[in-house]
Amino acid sequence: MSFAYRSGVLCAEQAPLDELARRFGTPCYVYSSAAIAAAYDEFSAALRGRDALVCYSVKANSNLSVLALLAGLGAGFDIVSGGELARVLAAGGEARKTLFSGVGKSEGEIAAALEKGVYCLNLESEAELERVDAIARRLGRRAPVAFRVNPDIDARTHPYISTGLRESKFGVAHADAERLYARAAAMPGIELVGIGCHIGSQLTRAAPFAEAAGRIAALAERLAGRGIRLRHIDIGGGIGIRYGDDDVPEPPGGFLAAALGMLAGRRETLIVDPGRSIVGNAGVLLTRVEYVKPGAARSFLVVDAAMNDLLRPALYNAWHEVRPVRQAEQGGDAAVYDVVGPVCESGDFLARGRRLSARPGELLAVMSAGAYGMVMSSNYNTRPRAAEVLVSGAEARLVRRRESVESLLALEEPPR
């Protein structure tokens, strides 16, 4: 266990979180390198013996040190912007193991991706195909591409993170795919290398994931029959993690086994692009109680982290476990609280209706905050973004300094 109590204090590996709060202040994201490596290893183990590449989805947590750790383990990367490409390269990741996804790639982003030599651009529309062909010809190259095909499968997850249905903005329609491949095959600036899908995030059951993989594999088969042979099949990411005791997802190995079953006999390289399942349970958001505010209808713990630091509860009504950093004494002064931040929005909560014993100054850890945490943070209410710390054993390293108010004002012109 990467986050466990030792002598009554919650630790990240061997580093006590109260000490980290003293050293680095709060709010603060703390990540465990061992947990990240273990999650990555689960994927490599499930794919052993298969020609496969795990492309970590950078948008889940794009800290340079997290990317460098994964690059060192041999990971490829799945990116959705030119900014993420720059991060991958700055972290020592390889362009030739990088997939570029996303519905709205700009001309500049496409040109940069081709110049840096990314492995593949995942196309999401016919208009994008035409744009990529034109840019590649102008640069005197052939762009390696795959289509992200919408398999029209209900991922049965939150509507904001469900992406594989026909009405979704993502991917090209399943019914259109063969025509698009045939058209692309005739374009001088295009080299067809693969096919992919991604049906949504925080999937808890392997069945829809495997079903999507099966539909994509069947398409690859039909394309091969028309003489279009692809190098890879990308089955996407979206494998869920455990946030609490409800709806505990199948482990990644179960997802991969089910998908591999659908791909039996296929020779293409298998690509999987997990984000949340690599980093989600590897991080916590450390926060300090500012005020205890008892009330008639609800009681509140006002803490120093807020929706600008961790948006998931406000955006998706997401549930995160909240643990006291110092293990509560039995029979203490526990009560039921909403854990809220200082931001001026009623939606600014981190957790609701939790039984906690907490006095002002006490530290809390918001668990499973390693994915879609810091990356979705903002400066709303002119709040500097939190610090990020990466732990390895007993060693803790500041991997992103806390922002300062001066840095927030720096891009604005002095008022006249």
Ligand SMILES: *Cc1c(COP(=O)(O)O)cnc(C)c1O
């Ligand atoms: C976001 C995304 C992923 C990763 O999703 P997770 O739920 O974090 O695993 C994978 N592939 C694509 C194309 C994505 O957009």
